[in-house]
Amino acid sequence: MPKYHLLIDKYINSTISSEERKELEQWVLESDANRSFFKNRIKESSRRTSIDFDAELAYQRFSESLKLKKKVRKPLSTLLKYAALIAIVMSVGFLAKRQLLTNTLKTSIEVVENEEKTLIDNAIVIKLADGTTKVLNTESKEAVTDANGNVVANKGKNSLVFDSAKESVNKNPIYNEIFIPNGEIFKLQLSDGTLVWLNAGSKLRFPQNFDNACKKRIVYLEGEAFFDVAKNKEKPFIVNTQEVDVKVQGTQFNINSYENDDYIATTLVEGSVxxxxxxxxxxTMQLTPSFQANYDKFGNNFIKAKVDVDKYTGWMQNRLVIDNLKFPEILIRLERRYAVKFVNNSESLNDELYKGEFVDEDIASVLKTISMSTPFNYEINQNIITITE
Structure with missing residues (x-):
């Protein structure tokens, strides 16, 4: 019997040879028990595969070929060619269907993953200390809860407030992370009362509570943010940007620390840092109001200068300030502000310097204005903008 198990498996997998098929046919014809066993094996095979394989039809085709042999004595070679053709067709159809289903499943998974990734990439997302991830709707007001259903923050329109009354006595602080996509600005109130405005394309890692046992209030920034720090002389507030730290007790300042920029700029509005x-x-460098510390990532040095702070904080009022920027630098800022991608095919523009200011204008108006000073063409296709000469 095990020998015929193997022959049946070969038949199902379409790997049976002509001689083996002839031997299997003879065995099936020997008794009703053999025919029943053969049929059941095909059914078992159909249950083991996720492909739509018709067990009854497979058996009928096999049995019909046997009936033809009984009724008509055709040359054996003709029958074998016919049987082989059926086997090949069934095999090709089976493999093609399996490949189609595999490709379809893979494509479906990729589409879902891409859609989810696109959704998250274009949304404000907070990751809580317990691993819970929440997508925040900028328009709605809701409570943000952890995995156990505990309220950790209350969300207003385009803002999030962490309750200072819920400060804990844990020895080590637990951190949340919030991600702001391009095209968005978001406001946070930390549990100590510090206010933080996060610019587009930024990420902030911060304690859910500033624990009483900790001597410092430390947050971690990637991107750009404006801080209005709640005063606490006993607990200095430190913003870490990987390469530069800013230490304060209570003050207002702006930090621009995007990863792809060549510099980190700290601009002081009020107090001292x-x-x-x-x-x-x-x-180190000490700053007083209206001064800026510009850190060169490649030279590892600070440059201190007095500046117009409005140029560096205007983004909070939807102002786009262009102050002696090269064309590629402008495109980077526009990508962050308007959540678009540029393809710049006009290299002749790269060394041009521009200066100007835009308030609440759409991307087409901005590009039209810039192109009036240095002519270029642009084509907007959804969120892809191509620049040509």
């Missing part, structure tokens, strides 16, 4: 290099804290 200490800005120092993370790796070498002795490389």
């Amino acid at each position: 200490s800005v120092y290099e993370t790796r070498t804290p002795e490389n």
